Amino acid sequence: MINLREYLYNLVKQIPRGRVSTYSALAEALGDVRARRAVARMLAENPRPIIVPCHRVVMSDGRLGGYSAEGGIQRKAELLMAEGVPIRNNRVLNLEKHLFTEFRTEKPLKRLRAEQERLARLVRIEDIVENTRTIGGIDISYRGDVAYACMLLYDSVRGKPLTAYCSRTIVSFPYIPTYLAFREYPAIEMVVRGADEKPDIYMIDGNGILHPLSIGVASHVGVSLGIPTVGVAKRMLCGEVRGAGKIRKVVLKGKVVGHAALFGRAKKPVYISPGHLVSVEGALRVVCGVSRHRVPEPLRLAHIMANNCRKSDMRLLPEFGLKIKIIK
DNA sequence: GCGACAG
DNA sequence: ATCTTGTCGC
Numbered sequence: 001m002i003n004l005r006e007y008l009y010n011l012v013k014q015i016p017r018g019r020v021s022t023y024s025a026l027a028e029a030l031g032d033v034r035a036r037r038a039v040a041r042m043l044a045e046n047p048r049p050i051i052v053p054c055h056r057v058v059m060s061d062g063r064l065g066g067y068s069a070e071g072g073i074q075r076k077a078e079l080l081m082a083e084g085v086p087i088r089n090n091r092v093l094n095l096e097k098h099l100f101t102e103f104r105t106e107k108p109l110k111r112l113r114a115e116q117e118r119l120a121r122l123v124r125i126e127d128i129v130e131n132t133r134t135i136g137g138i139d140i141s142y143r144g145d146v147a148y149a150c151m152l153l154y155d156s157v158r159g160k161p162l163t164a165y166c167s168r169t170i171v172s173f174p175y176i177p178t179y180l181a182f183r184e185y186p187a188i189e190m191v192v193r194g195a196d197e198k199p200d201i202y203m204i205d206g207n208g209i210l211h212p213l214s215i216g217v218a219s220h221v222g223v224s225l226g227i228p229t230v231g232v233a234k235r236m237l238c239g240e241v242r243g244a245g246k247i248r249k250v251v252l253k254g255k256v257v258g259h260a261a262l263f264g265r266a267k268k269p270v271y272i273s274p275g276h277l278v279s280v281e282g283a284l285r286v287v288c289g290v291s292r293h294r295v296p297e298p299l300r301l302a303h304i305m306a307n308n309c310r311k312s313d314m315r316l317l318p319e320f321g322l323k324i325k326i327i328k
Numbered sequence: 329g330c331g332a333c334a335g
Numbered sequence: 336a337t338c339t340t341g342t343c344g345c
Contacts, residue, residue, distance in 0.1 A: 034333070142336055175335055177334070178333070205335070206335065210334085212333085233334045233335085235335090
C-alpha cells in the first residue's frame with residue numbers, strides 16, 4: 001500500500017518559498033478533494049516542520065488554519081511574512097496571487113479508485129449461505145497509528161459469544177471518507193486469516209454496497225478474501241432512506257441497496273447492506289436475528305473487546321466467559 | 329448557519 | 336475512530 005503520508009509531504013515540499021497552497025489543493029493533488037481533512041491531520045502530525053514546509057498550507061479563504069509545530073499560528077504567520085507572503089490578521093492577502101497548485105503528481109488516490117472499481121465488479125449480491133449459525137463480528141479500535149482489531153465469533157442460535165480473536169497492527173493509511181477499506185483491510189485480514197474457526201458469515205463495522213462506488217469496506221473485504229460479509233454502519237454515508245416504520249429501505253441510484261433499521265430502544269438507525277455473497281434481504285435477516293440493542297450483538301461485543309484490547313494494550317482479561325485468542 | 333461522507 | 340467529567344435516563 002502506498003505511503004500517502006510521505007507522498008503528501010513530498011507534495012508540500014514542492015510549494016516554493018513565497019507561495020502558499022491549500023488543504024483542498026493538496027487533497028486534489030492526492031487525487032480526491034475528499035481527503036482534505038486527512039491532509040490537515042497528516043500535516044498536523046508533520047514530524048519535520050520547515051523541512052516539510054507545512055506552514056505554506058492555508059485554508060481556501062486565505063485564513064492561516066492551524067500550526068501545531070513550535071510557535072503555533074504566530075510562528076506560521078512570521079515564517080510566511082519572512083518568505084514574502086503578506087499576512088494581515090492571520091490571513092493571506094491576495095491569496096490568488098500567491099496560490100500554488102501546479103503540483104507534479106500521479107494522484108495516487110485515483111489508482112485506489114480504479115482498484116475499487118475493479119473489486120466492485122466482483123461483488124456478488126446473492127445468498128450462498130443457507131444457515132448463518134455462526135457470525136464473526138469485526139471491529140477495530142485505535143490508539144494513534146496502532147489498530148486493535150477483534151473478531152468476535154457469535155452463536156446466533158444460542159444467542160451467545162463463543163470466541164474473541166484479537167490482533168494488533170500498525171496502520172499508515174489515514175481515514176478518508178469512501179476509502180475506509182484501505183485503512184482497515186490489513187487489520188481485518190489479519191484477524192480473519194489468523195482465526196482458527198470460520199464463521200458462516202462475517203459482520204463488519206461499516207458499509208457494504210451502500211457506498212458511492214458500491215464497494216464499502218464490507219464488500220471490499222468480502223471480495224478480497226472470498227467470504228460472505230454484511231456491513232452495518234452507525235451513520236449514513238450516501239443514499240436516501242425511504243418509507244416508514246422500524247425497518248426502512250435505503251435507495252442509491254434508484255436501487256434498494258440496504259436498510260435503515262431501529263432495534264431495541266434505539267432512536268438512531270443502523271444502516272445494513274450486503275457486503276458480498278449475501279442478498280439485501282439476507283443481510284437484513286442476519287442482522288435482525290442478533291439484534292437486542294441498537295448495534296447487533298456480534299459487533300457490539302467485538303467493539304467492547306477491541307476497546308479492551310486498546311485500553312489494556314492486549315493484556316486482556318477473560319470477559320463474558322469467552323475464549324480469547326491473540327493473533328500474532 | 330449551512331454543508332457535515334462509514335471509521 | 337479519538338480527545339473527555341459528570342450527568343441523565345432506562
